Every structure is written in C-alpha cells, then in structure tokens.
Amino acid sequence: MPELPDVEVFKRYFDSTALHQKIAKVEVREERMIKNIPVDEFKTEIKGTEFVSTGRHGKHLFGYLSNGKIVIMHFGMTGELKYYTEPDEEPDHARVIYHFENGYHLAYDNMRMLGKVTLTDDLDAYIQEEELGPNADRLSFEEFRDLLSTKRGMIKSAFMDQSLMAGMGNIYSDEALYQAEIHPKRQVPDLSDQEIRILYDTMQDVIETAVEHQVTDFPDHFLINYRDEDAQCPNCGGQIRKIKVSSRSTYYCPECQS
C-alpha cells in the first residue's frame, strides 16, 4: 500500500503510539533492510534514545531521535508499522523491532523487503541524494504547474516521478487521473491550463480524502474500489479497463477519461 496517504497514516499512528518511550533495544531480524550504515552501528546509535517526533517526505517516514539522529523508513510495496505489547501480536514479517522499556514494541514489517531502513543526521542531504521532489501534498498550484511545464511524456509517468514531486504512486495516480477525467497516457505538454488546474485539485482532494478515511473504506465513487477488469465505472456504468503505463498496471474508464 505505501504511497503518500498510507505513509501519512503510518506517521499519525507512530505519533499516537511510539513517541517518548526509551528504546531498550533494537532488534534487526533482516539485515538486508538496513542500508547505508553497518547494522551494529544502527543498533548502538538508537539504543537508549527515544523517538521525539516524526516527519515525512513523500513516501519516506522519519523518526527523530533524542540524540539528534533520524531513522528513515521506506515501505516498498508491502511495508507497515505495528505497535504492540504481547509477543503473539507481532506481525508476520517484522524486519526491525524497537523494544521499549515500558514493554511495548514497534515493528517495521515488510513482507517483500522492497524498501529500507536507515539512519542519518542530515535529512536535507538525504533528500537531495534521493532526488526527491517537493511533497505532493504541500505543493502550491503554481509550483505544480511549473513542474509539469518541464515534463514531456505521459501524465501518469509524471505523477509517479518522485524527483518531480514526491508521494504519488500507482494507485493514487490512477485515482487522481480518473477523478480528473484525464487519460493516463495523455502527453503532459498537450494538457490545457484548465486540465492542469483540475489535476492539481483532484490530486489534493484524493490525498486528503484518503488520509481522512485512514486509507480504508473509500467513498463509493473512488476508482480504488473498482480496480478490476470486470468492474463497472461508478460514474458511467462502462467497463473499467486495465492497461500498462510505464510497465505498471493501470486502471481507467475509457468512457470518462480522455
């Protein structure tokens, strides 16, 4: 799941559960998840500190530690967080577990292990190295318009380009395009000013609505409920179609989107 709205929900979950508790131990079950730093160093740097706040940039979640370091988490396609106390509540694919002194645990769970966990003391440098564009949800219309003016190619590819703007993935790109009634393969330079405006508004609305709904139980008119070739468009009743756009599965309504 983890695109911008999902990670924002993780952030809020983190904020409401795992802050201000002394970390007794960090358990790394899967060393391949830890990138850019030796695992031993990762563990010793974090042990004895506590998370004081969190942040997010696109699909990256940050946990600020009391020693000034920052844990960076990326969730790939299957990552999530779980805070729990009883051992039998531990998720099936816990790769990194923060054990708190109060007996609670925070697990970074990630079945497919696409994604990563790392540590930095310079977040700006990290964001630069990763070539992340501005947060898709903290972008003015003018910035959005100016960014798109530099792009050629398909609009869905532009949405998914994390260096252009950070946070939109496959699902929510499809969603925004569906609600804007714009075909995912439309060439960016061919979009009218009005269409750019609509795309911006729908993108913001899709992100906001997804977060409000905790990324579950979306409104009926959301395409996300109909990602199936046998499904019918909730707007026009036509058949939802599946195509490939930049090698990613793309669902859309041929009647509504042009």
Added chain:
DNA sequence: AGTACCACCTGACGGC
C-alpha cells in the same frame, strides 16, 4: 528525456 525491461524479494492465486 522518455520508455521498456530486468532485478531485487515474498507470497497469493488460478490453471492443470
């Protein structure tokens, strides 16, 4: 610059 394809990973599902 844009796009297609492969690789990294594990697991679920449908067909035989």
Added chain:
DNA sequence: TGCCGTCAGGTGGTAC
C-alpha cells in the same frame, strides 16, 4: 496436493 506461471500499491540500473 503440488508445480508453474503470473501478478502485486516501489525503486534503481541499463539499454535503446
């Protein structure tokens, strides 16, 4: 029941 191909919400490298 088991084997096999396919697919899955992400990203990075490479080749055209």
